[in-house]
Amino acid sequence: MILFFLTSGLFLGWSLGANDASNVFGSAVGSKMVTFRKAAIIASIAVILGAVFQGAGASETLGKLGGVNAIGGSFTLALAAAITVYVMTKFSLPVSTTQAIVGAIIGWNLFTGNKTDADTLSKIVVTWVSGPVLGALFAVLLYIIIIKIKKASRIHLIRFESFLRTGLIIVGAFGAYSLGANNIANVMGVFVPAFNLQELDLGLFTLSSSQQLFLLGGLAIAVGIITYSKKVMETIGGNIVELNSEAAIVVVLAQSLVLFIFSSSGLSNLFVKIGLPPIPMVPVSSSQVIVGCVIGIGLYKGARNINFKLLGEIGIGWIATPVMSGLLAFFSLFFVKNIFGIDVGYKIIGGAASGAVTATDPGISAIIRYLLLAVLITGLLVGIYYSLIERKKQKELKKSEDKFWHYLK
Amino acid sequence: MALFKRTTKDLIIRIDEFLDNIELGLLVFRESINSYIDKDMEAFSRHLQKVDTLEGNADRLQRMIENEMITHSILPQHREEVARLLDVLDEIIDTVKSSLNEFIIEMPEIPAALNKDIINLTEASVEAAEELIPAARAYFTTPYTVREKLLKVYYFESETDKIALNTKKRIFQEMKDIDLAHKAHLRYIIHHIENISDMAQKAADMLSAMAIKIVI
Numbered sequence: 176m177i178l179f180f181l182t183s184g185l186f187l188g189w190s191l192g193a194n195d196a197s198n199v200f201g202s203a204v205g206s207k208m209v210t211f212r213k214a215a216i217i218a219s220i221a222v223i224l225g226a227v228f229q230g231a232g233a234s235e236t237l238g239k240l241g242g243v244n245a246i247g248g249s250f251t252l253a254l255a256a257a258i259t260v261y262v263m264t265k266f267s268l269p270v271s272t273t274q275a276i277v278g279a280i281i282g283w284n285l286f287t288g289n290k291t292d293a294d295t296l297s298k299i300v301v302t303w304v305s306g307p308v309l310g311a312l313f314a315v316l317l318y319i320i321i322i323k324i325k326k327a328s329r330i331h332l333i334r335f336e337s338f339l340r341t342g343l344i345i346v347g348a349f350g351a352y353s354l355g356a357n358n359i360a361n362v363m364g365v366f367v368p369a370f371n372l373q374e375l376d377l378g379l380f381t382l383s384s385s386q387q388l389f390l391l392g393g394l395a396i397a398v399g400i401i402t403y404s405k406k407v408m409e410t411i412g413g414n415i416v417e418l419n420s421e422a423a424i425v426v427v428l429a430q431s432l433v434l435f436i437f438s439s440s441g442l443s444n445l446f447v448k449i450g451l452p453p454i455p456m457v458p459v460s461s462s463q464v465i466v467g468c469v470i471g472i473g474l475y476k477g478a479r480n481i482n483f484k485l486l487g488e489i490g491i492g493w494i495a496t497p498v499m500s501g502l503l504a505f506f507s508l509f510f511v512k513n514i515f516g517i518d519v520g521y522k523i524i525g526g527a528a529s530g531a532v533t534a535t536d537p538g539i540s541a542i543i544r545y546l547l548l549a550v551l552i553t554g555l556l557v558g559i560y561y562s563l564i565e566r567k568k569q570k571e572l573k574k575s576e577d578k579f580w581h582y583l584k
Numbered sequence: 585m586a587l588f589k590r591t592t593k594d595l596i597i598r599i600d601e602f603l604d605n606i607e608l609g610l611l612v613f614r615e616s617i618n619s620y621i622d623k624d625m626e627a628f629s630r631h632l633q634k635v636d637t638l639e640g641n642a643d644r645l646q647r648m649i650e651n652e653m654i655t656h657s658i659l660p661q662h663r664e665e666v667a668r669l670l671d672v673l674d675e676i677i678d679t680v681k682s683s684l685n686e687f688i689i690e691m692p693e694i695p696a697a698l699n700k701d702i703i704n705l706t707e708a709s710v711e712a713a714e715e716l717i718p719a720a721r722a723y724f725t726t727p728y729t730v731r732e733k734l735l736k737v738y739y740f741e742s743e744t745d746k747i748a749l750n751t752k753k754r755i756f757q758e759m760k761d762i763d764l765a766h767k768a769h770l771r772y773i774i775h776h777i778e779n780i781s782d783m784a785q786k787a788a789d790m791l792s793a794m795a796i797k798i799v800i
Contacts (some may be wrong), residue, residue: 206660206661207657207660208657208660210657301779326728329725329726330725331596331723331724331725332659332662332723332725332727333592333595333596333599333658333659333797335591336658336659337592337658419800420661485697534786576651581643
């Protein structure tokens with residue numbers, strides 16, 4: 176039953192993987208510089224690593240906004256956010272999982288009578304605006320640097336393209352890592368306060384309760400990438416490539432940096448150490464940051480026809496998404512509590528979750544252990560299978576080429 | 585990863601080698617016409633054989649480059665254009681070879697009075713094509729200099745046209761002692777030589793558009 180409650184979060188993770196992976200590898204796959212297979216494998220691994228090892232920061236901020244203290248509540252919020260994302264996508268409205276989950280949490284606060292922390296909320300909302308702006312700044316800076324280096328080095332086009340291809344893979348991996356680190360909070364953040372799992376000892380390291388949830392969420396994102404992101408990468412990704420290959424890598428790198436900055440507690444601590452204000456650990460929308468980056472480069476290159484309609488739609492999305500998700504969460508919580516009789520959470524008194532209903536099933540950790548083993552074995556087998564097929568293809572190609580030249584002689 | 589494979593280096597070398605072959609082919613064409621005018625048929629045959637080898641090499645390299653670009657998905661955004669450019673450049677060396685073959689088959693009788701005109705015509709036509717090669721190389725390394733390099737191609741092409749026109753005028757209006765069939769044959773030979781610069785201009789037009797696309 177406990178696992179059933181996780182399904183809404185896993186579904187949210189799947190849809191995040193299916194849609195947002197294109198922001199990271201879309202330009203590489205859309206321009207055929209990197210094959211989808213390679214991109215999917217790299218993105219899946221990086222997203223899981225980012226989620227497990229750096230997902231805590233942004234998730235904590237969401238926890239401060241609303242510490243959902245019953246598993247039924249977490250399930251309902253994730254479902255409300257997922258439905259909002261699905262409906263808005265269906266009507267081609269720009270939507271961000273981040274904004275949907277924030278709206279849902281506020282809906283939960285209203286329903287359970289908890290106060291929404293205004294400080295945390297303003298911190299989150301400010302990053303929605305500052306994320307794309309920062310992305311634009313990074314993009315322009317990186318673009319200037321890369322163009323100057325290219326001109327000064329007089330590098331051969333093919334060699335430059337080879338650097339670019341390798342760069343796209345590395346930057347894509349970094350982007351997927353940052354996406355996992357930053358956006359796992361949207362997928363599993365609401366489940367963290369409601370779950371209290373046993374530590375999972377994996378020999379080399381141990382996974383805490385939240386890390387186990389992030390691992391599951393990361394796996395869901397990976398499944399979304401592998402099963403459904405190909406089409407999105409080939410179509411949406413193509414739009415980004417229209418800039419040019421240098422701009423494509425810059426956009427992905429700038430976006431990854433923004434996501435990384437808003438999820439790296441190490442960097443935030445460093446800021447504090449040198450006397451600067453700490454960086455808020457907040458989940459930001461990768462799609463909106465990418466729009467900021469593209470507009471930044473467009474402005475730098477002197478484009479006059481900035482798509483104000485798109486900017487307006489994003490602005491509307493900042494309000495419409497949380498409102499819709501919040502309302503949906505509020506009414507869903509009402510139904511779940513009163514019709515199905517499932518506990519959806521209590522009012523937090525004096526900072527402590529009074530009467531919190533946390534799940535402590537030790538079976539889940541065992542399931543995660545076996546799941547991890549199964550994923551590793553499957554990954555290994557698939558890797559061996561594809562490398563054999565690749566080798567066979569290369570051999571056949573060489574044979575046919577040799578035959579061609581032999582007969583031509 | 586592409587960066588750590590030899591493919592990139594090999595491909596760059598092959599493209600350079602391909603362009604070397606075209607350049608060398610043009611050089612040999614110039615020498616061949618000089619040998620023909622000097623009536624040194626032994627040297628002419630030797631040159632023809634050399635051009636034949638160079639044309640074969642260029643074909644082989646062109647196929648290898650295209651194959652590698654497709655198999656390793658190199659330059660996905662510019663691959664088709666680069667392949668078309670190589671094709672047009674290959675047509676130049678094909679034209680060189682076929683022109684020389686016309687000479688060896690038809691053995692046109694060039695009046696001594698036209699020797700200088702034919703040499704000048706060859707010189708200008710070959711020069712136009714030769715100027716194309718540095719521009720083609722620049723496309724890969726300094727694309728923003730391609731257009732200025734191509735100016736010379738257009739200059740020599742128009743020079744070729746002028747020389748060809750004057751030579752044809754001389755043949756048909758001033759040389760009363762040769763018959764019409766001979767005149768027509770000479771015009772045909774001039775057209776063959778002139779063809780090389782026309783090919784170069786066609787490639788220059790394409791290269792110019794490619795360079796703009798890559799710079800923007």
